[in-house]
Amino acid sequence: MAYFKDEQEVYRYIGQLFLDLMEDDELMPKFRRANTIVQYAFRDPDSTITVRMRQDAEPQVDLGPTDLAPEVVMSMTADTAHRFWLGKVNVTVALARGQMKAKGPVAKILKLVPLVKPVFPRYRTQLEAAGRGDLVEAS
Amino acid sequence: MEAGAVGDAWTGPQLAGFKDFYQFVAPTRVIAGRGLIESIGFEFAKEGARRVLVVTDETIRATGLIDRVQAGFPGDVDVDVAGIFDAVPQDSDGATVVACASAALECGANALLAVGGGSVMDTAKTAIVIFTHGGQPRDWEGYFGLPREADGMGQAIALAPLACIPTTAGTGSEASFAAVIKDREAHIKFAVADFAMYPRLAVLDPEATRTLPPAIAAATGMDAMTHAIEGHVSSEWNPHASAYALQALRLIRDNLESAVTDPDDEDARGNMLLAANLAIAPTSSSAIGIAHSLSHPCGAHYDVPHGIANAIHLPWVIEFNAGGGDPIADRYRDINQILGLQSGGSAVEVGHTLAEHVRSTVRTLGLPTRLSEVGVPEDGIPWLVEGAEGDGCTLVNPRETTAEDFAELYRQAL
Numbered sequence: 066m067a068y069f070k071d072e073q074e075v076y077r078y079i080g081q082l083f084l085d086l087m088e089d090d091e092l093m094p095k096f097r098r099a100n101t102i103v104q105y106a107f108r109d110p111d112s113t114i115t116v117r118m119r120q121d122a123e124p125q126v127d128l129g130p131t132d133l134a135p136e137v138v139m140s141m142t143a144d145t146a147h148r149f150w151l152g153k154v155n156v157t158v159a160l161a162r163g164q165m166k167a168k169g170p171v172a173k174i175l176k177l178v179p180l181v182k183p184v185f186p187r188y189r190t191q192l193e194a195a196g197r198g199d200l201v202e203a204s
Numbered sequence: 205m206e207a208g209a210v211g212d213a214w215t216g217p218q219l220a221g222f223k224d225f226y227q228f229v230a231p232t233r234v235i236a237g238r239g240l241i242e243s244i245g246f247e248f249a250k251e252g253a254r255r256v257l258v259v260t261d262e263t264i265r266a267t268g269l270i271d272r273v274q275a276g277f278p279g280d281v282d283v284d285v286a287g288i289f290d291a292v293p294q295d296s297d298g299a300t301v302v303a304c305a306s307a308a309l310e311c312g313a314n315a316l317l318a319v320g321g322g323s324v325m326d327t328a329k330t331a332i333v334i335f336t337h338g339g340q341p342r343d344w345e346g347y348f349g350l351p352r353e354a355d356g357m358g359q360a361i362a363l364a365p366l367a368c369i370p371t372t373a374g375t376g377s378e379a380s381f382a383a384v385i386k387d388r389e390a391h392i393k394f395a396v397a398d399f400a401m402y403p404r405l406a407v408l409d410p411e412a413t414r415t416l417p418p419a420i421a422a423a424t425g426m427d428a429m430t431h432a433i434e435g436h437v438s439s440e441w442n443p444h445a446s447a448y449a450l451q452a453l454r455l456i457r458d459n460l461e462s463a464v465t466d467p468d469d470e471d472a473r474g475n476m477l478l479a480a481n482l483a484i485a486p487t488s489s490s491a492i493g494i495a496h497s498l499s500h501p502c503g504a505h506y507d508v509p510h511g512i513a514n515a516i517h518l519p520w521v522i523e524f525n526a527g528g529g530d531p532i533a534d535r536y537r538d539i540n541q542i543l544g545l546q547s548g549g550s551a552v553e554v555g556h557t558l559a560e561h562v563r564s565t566v567r568t569l570g571l572p573t574r575l576s577e578v579g580v581p582e583d584g585i586p587w588l589v590e591g592a593e594g595d596g597c598t599l600v601n602p603r604e605t606t607a608e609d610f611a612e613l614y615r616q617a618l
Contacts, residue, residue, distance in 0.1 A: 098590075099594075140356075155225075156599060157440060157490045157599050157600050158225055158227075158440075158490075160347050160348055160490075161227055161347075161348065161489075161490055162227065163348055163352075163357060166348065166349055166356065167346045167347055167348070167349060168345070168346050168349050169345060169346060170345060170346075170392075170394065171345070171346045171347060171596070172394075172591075172594035172595060172596060173594055175594055175595075175596055175598070175599055176593040176594035176595075176598070178599060179598075179599075179604060179606075
């Protein structure tokens with residue numbers, strides 16, 4: 066059984082994490098160096114988060130339908146995304162096993178992976194603050 | 205826990221013991237020995253080839269090797285040469301890949317045979333994707349993104365048959381699942397990689413490297429050494445990968461210098477083909493490291509040949525990684541033992557010993573030892589760091605590497 070019951074839960078937790086990151090004065094300038102638009106296409110439940118991290122435009126996060134044209138598309142189950150943000154997924158292994166699929170200039174996203182490690186405890190704290198410690202425990 | 209997930213949490217590189225997870229893949233049928241080129245048709249027919257486009261470059265063709273390959277398709281086997289595409293440049297690009305795939309369609313080929321070095325083989329590997337699935341090379345950029353059954357989660361859809369006869373002993377591309385192609389406008393190299401891209405057949409015949417210039421034999425040999433060392437030390441090391449990597453190092457130890465200095469030493473050339481073929485195997489587990497991360501942008505921005513870039517970067521990377529502590533240094537100790545070097549001492553000492561051995565080897569082979577010797581300017585370092593940070597190999601280095609670390613490594617190598 067999937068961790069999230071519907072797409073709104075995906076947006077409430079993972080989507081909110083991205084929205085918060087857009088406001089992070091320390092991390093966002095580093096993310097914008099990726100100079101790309103990435104779309105996270107989730108399954109189970111179907112949901113989409115599109116993130117603009119470009120140097121020539123303001124950061125933007127779209128939850129669901131978007132007018133942004135993604136350059137990189139990362140596909141995975143919402144469960145895998147959830148476990149990633151808890152620091153429980155080795156991206157290299159996940160790519161090799163097909164748990165994550167990457168299309169486009171993936172290097173632009175791979176270089177962000179070490180940068181997001183400080184975000185893992187933030188996601189955990191966010192879930193617990195929302196009374197969803199069950200999502201932390203279940204994973 | 206979702207199906208396929210492993211362990212409770214991923215906590216970082218696991219450099220010893222029974223690993224939580226690894227995957228090792230080696231599906232290419234390898235045949236090695238003497239006189240194999242004359243039976244290439246007989247062997248390739250077993251892989252489903254019927255009409256073959258031979259992919260090569262003008263230099264290789266001028267040696268007469270392609271004539272011998274064509275003679276390997278006699279009338280008594282049910283496969284023939286449909287055409288020859290000899291327009292592959294050094295550091296092949298997307299336009300060449302498209303031209304190659306188009307040539308295959310136009311001549312009615314059902315299979316490709318690459319005869320050449322890394323650029324030729326990677327061209328053929330990407331062209332076979334376009335030939336089979338259509339599109340443009342960058343449409344397929346990325347890792348494990350080729351079409352699969354079951355809505356992308358099932359068995360990879362097979363590509364048309366591909367065989368490789370390597371004419372250099374270094375890249376090991378004849379037995380890897382990745383191809384690297386240059387985007388000349390964007391000044392980047394991009395990877396197309398999936399298990400379906402493993403060639404079906406690799407033919408390792410020292411006759412194919414008989415005319416290899418010593419400088420290229422040296423540079424490609426150092427590429428093989430880099431694959432082997434990084435394959436054993438990577439965070440994604442595993443016993444299968446190390447078995448291949450360490451045997452490759454034994455062969456390199458015993459044959460590299462002879463293969464470079466004595467082109468008539470057929471045994472040495474043949475053993476270096478085996479070494480390169482073995483050394484690439486760890487990449488099936490993503491076992492590689494930041495010598496490659498540092499080298500890829502040098503090729504993309506400044507056309508530094510990959511083997512030379514690796515030869516320059518490797519010793520600095522060994523010292524950097526070994527400084528990360530005993531678990532990493534212990535993996536270098538294994539290598540030092542095989543190479544007959546001092547394997548005791550501190551982590552820093554064991555790294556320095558191996559690094560000095562690599563530097564000595566590079567000098568003996570007559571290769572450049574500094575980036576400044578191969579046209580890399582100091583003011584290019586910021587661009588190079590950007591590329592190295594975003595390289596897929598960076599994620600699997602045993603020691604985490606920051607932008608500042610990359611900048612320092614480039615400065616050291618300059």
